[in-house]
Amino acid sequence: MTDVLICGAGIAGSTLAYWLAHNGFTVTVVERAPGVRSGGNPVDVRGPALPVVEAMGVEARLCDAATRAKRVRLLDKHGRAVATLGLPAAKGHEFEIPRSDLATVLYETACKDADFLFDDTITGLSQDQHGVDVTFARAVSRRFDLVIGADGVHSAVRRLVFGPEHDFVRPTGIYVATMSFGEAVDHPEDVLLYNTPGRLAALHPSRDEGGVAFIFRATPDDIDIRDTAHHKRIVTEAYDGLGWRVPELLARLRNADEVFFDAVSVVDLPSWSRGRIVLLGDAASCVSLLGEGSSLAIAGAYTLAGALAEAAIGGIRRYETAHRAHVATQRRPMKLVAAMLVPKTRQGLMVRNLAARLWPQSP
Template identity: 75%
Template sequence: MENVLICGAGVAGSTLAYWLARNGFKVTVVERAQGMRSSGNPVDVRGPALPVVEAMGVVGRLRDVATRTKRVCLLDGDGRRIATVGLSAGKGEELEVPRSDLVTVLYEAACGDAEFLFDDTIAALRQDEHGVDVTFDRAAPRRFDFVIGADGLHSAVRRITFGAERSFVRPTGIHVATTSFGGPVDHPEEVLLHNTPGRLVAVHPSRDNGGVAFIFRAQAENVDHRDTARHKRIVTAAYGDAGWRVPELLERLREADDVFFDAVSVVDLPSWSRGRIALVGDAASCVSLLGEGSSLAIAGAYTLATALTSASPTGFGQYEAEHRARVRPARRTAKMTAAMLVPKTGIGLATRNLAARAWRWSV
């Protein structure tokens, strides 16, 4: 029985843990956080991810926690509707689920057959042709046959194995901050979007507690992704003169404990593996702005588990070739998505709104 260490208990890490354990591996997952995280706006489970979660037997649980979102409404500065666009979420071909609920469901599916170590992370890795010696921050050192980095955009496994983050992570000029709304939203079937040039505020429904997202264009800053106080100051400065309900929503952000903030970035690596160490999910290929990254993470984790189970010496290469073919189209559309979601200029915003008015009649 080969033993595998997965760094990160998020979407990719828990999915990978489930499938490796199911296929006879001894699996350990180490997670820096003290427990399952509660933050994050809704994400989509669709495309190649759907057959994976169906095979895991968790679709019923995901449907229980899925949002009821049916429409996206574009609002002007006074809250008047500019356009309403219908969505297909929840009609069978995809599910929209709060990220925290998705991670919890996947973790619960995996934790019975895998060991999870919370409040710890990898400090050092030393590999040879037979395995990898792992030094943890807190736990005693251990040896594994394989180590997989599923630890997100700021991956410790990638940094230790491949080099500094700046060599592989390219910011797009867009930043995202999210927090909970503090209770149910007024429109449980509608996402409300308010734009000004280079800025977006979104109020998103969920089952019990809606979410707020601030998505804005700004020059990349050297900001610690764990410095929440600094994140709140950056967002407040970016939206200080905005209208609609933005002052109220900024106040919620400043008082919140469950704030997520980061730069939207693209990860570019010539290879996703080195020896017995590999990357999956955002650690390997962060490309998404609209939640598609979760579906890619699920599909990539399943592909990696299948490749490792094949016992082929080219397993990592097989996984990478197959999953890169899924990532490329998402990467090509990322720039267009950003232009539609957060237009840079007033003219761009007016053009987007005009297109949305025309589109609404066909949905």
């Protein structure tokens, strides 16, 4: 088993492509987008992901692109600080980095030894004991020894092999929209958060350009994940009339060329594989609200690549057993994080702000 197809050129897919090629596999990556996706909120590289990026030789590049945020300031509608929290000090070489920068570095490292097909996607999968026949939207059909779906929460591979999305994806009632601020901010070390019940607007210093995030509780109708105009209307209606800099941020949102929008969801499957088809990253187990999912994706890709190199098809079960343990530890605090980040009620917001003022200020 040497010829592998990966669906998805994001963080999990590019990391896996690198390590499979490193271990002697012939790797092809197919990605629906026309290029490496930009945008998205800052993410963390920590814990089990650190030795992986170090072994890939990209740690220095990633650190150069890391944000410099040191504090979180909670603001009222007039922009006055309600509380200030020091962000946890990084342990060792842990860092936060814009998602697009992380994805770009991983792709540029992987593409030296793996083939990438952009602006295409899988439309059909048929497997037998010896391989998988794959039909693409644009490319000529091919046969692979193994297919790995690293194509996110709305995975095409999962839908084709395991069944419809609603069987495995459970929205939490929280939605996220992110975009570039379009220029540098004047608070390079502070993340600014403004809340009303069920609503959060955030301005992150990021690097060269600040980042904007709208995180809110809602139950919108069915959403086409590719309908950016609809996404902008949903966010505008949700935040209409709020204070602080929200009117300015909404104006930038309406003029933005690229906006990420999606529901925060939990993905649950009884198994991450069917024969020679395997799921990785958010396609298998989306659990993150604050960026930890990227570290899990990197660690999971490394675990899968190593297991396949050692035991081929037999390594798939070992990968799932080992990585499910990491996923379980990240999933437990998700409800508490959501309650603190986006309190549902005015009373909940008051309690959160009081707790923030009492929290130790040292990192």
